[in-house]
Amino acid sequence: MAQTGRRPTGDEKRPLIDRVLGSPIAGLSPWIVLSLLAGPGRIEEAAAITLGMSVGLVALSKWRGQSVKLLELSDAIFFLVLLVAAATASDETADWLENWVGELSNIALVLIVLVSIALRNPFTLQYAKEETPPEVWETPLFIRINYVLTWAWAGAFIAAALAGAFGNLVLDNFNNLWTGWVIQTAAIVFAIQFTVWYPDHATGDDTRSVTAGLLAPLAGWLVPVGVLVFVFDAAPWWVGVGFIVGGAALSHQLADEGQATPATGGPTPT
Incomplete structure (x- = not known):
């Protein structure tokens, strides 16, 4: 960080x-x-x-x-x-x-x-x-x-x-x-990723879009949520399917976006 x-x-x-x-x-x-x-x-x-x-x-x-x-x-x-x-x-x-x-x-x-x-x-x-x-x-x-x-x-x-x-x-x-x-876990996962992403974003060292920089972990988090919906029968089956499919699709989209606009990385030139 x-x-x-x-x-x-x-x-x-x-x-x-x-x-x-x-x-x-x-x-x-x-x-x-x-x-x-x-x-x-x-x-x-x-x-x-x-x-x-x-x-x-x-x-x-x-x-x-x-x-x-x-x-x-x-x-x-x-x-x-x-x-x-x-x-x-x-x-x-x-x-x-x-x-x-x-x-x-x-x-x-x-x-x-x-x-x-x-x-x-x-x-x-x-x-x-x-x-x-x-x-x-x-x-x-x-x-x-x-x-x-x-x-x-x-x-x-x-x-x-x-x-x-x-x-x-x-x-x-x-x-x-x-x-x-x-x-509750969504809020904590977001805060963790924000802590990783924001400093480099604030200094211009990370040129990815806000969505690519912030939402990638949350997209991956949707999949286990979908699984838990099935395990605990917490909602209709299609809700669990929606979380799993949506999480996988969003992860793929954000990965492509991240590759299209890579972070500059490396030490700042002096």
């Missing part, structure tokens, strides 16, 4: 662990794991595992000489509170936590992101500094790119929270495939 559209010299030779820790996805990984593990009778175990992951991320960052990120510290605090709450909760409260932990997570992430903006330290900025030379850190373009990226993540978390709340409160269905998984 080139936060200024230009990686520092030798970035491709950085150890894999440093590149992983230098991505916001690292800080978000405990939340992703929580969404996979949490379920009836598993909230305490899920909280313990994700707390361990969060503490491990902080320790790894310190060990590798990287800064400790606001997101990682917030991870550890949230999952510690969740673990204590799950371990001491009555059966009724534990049931409530199991049903609402997804929404609590989304709301917590929204608050973390908005607080980072309010503190004039958008959370992607700390990750971007791991991948860029110090001389660009105070440039208006670098700062603007990271504000845009952070707002994109805020929008994704808000969309996920609203979708989950609609399923829980309006549909009264805590396991609705569309509000609990499809819409």
Whole structure:
């Protein structure tokens, strides 16, 4: 992820662990794991595992000489509170936590992101500094790119929270495939791809169209959604077929468009 559209010299030779820790996805990984593990009778175990992951991320960052990120510290605090709450909760409260932990997570992430903006330290900025030379850190373009990226993540978390709340409160269905998984993962996939695409787009290093640059992963995501529609019988069969066929066709079209207008790539000439 080139936060200024230009990686520092030798970035491709950085150890894999440093590149992983230098991505916001690292800080978000405990939340992703929580969404996979949490379920009836598993909230305490899920909280313990994700707390361990969060503490491990902080320790790894310190060990590798990287800064400790606001997101990682917030991870550890949230999952510690969740673990204590799950371990001491009555059966009724534990049931409530199991049903609402997804929404609590989304709301917590929204608050973390908005607080980072309010503190004039958008959370992607700390990750971007791991991948860029110090001389660009105070440039208006670098700062603007990271504000845009952070707002994109805020929008994704808000969309996920609203979708989950609609399923829980309006549909009264805590396991609705569309509000609990499809819409929420679409928002996160979009934010991930936007984080990859926007910096190079903002600096002119990526000449692909907006559709080719942003929608390719979402097009591929349509296919597994179609499969899940069949597996969980979440809609009429033709809806699943439409997702699969539409995803394959859109992926093919965007691939052709990307080849027709390739990214410039490479280091910026000096």
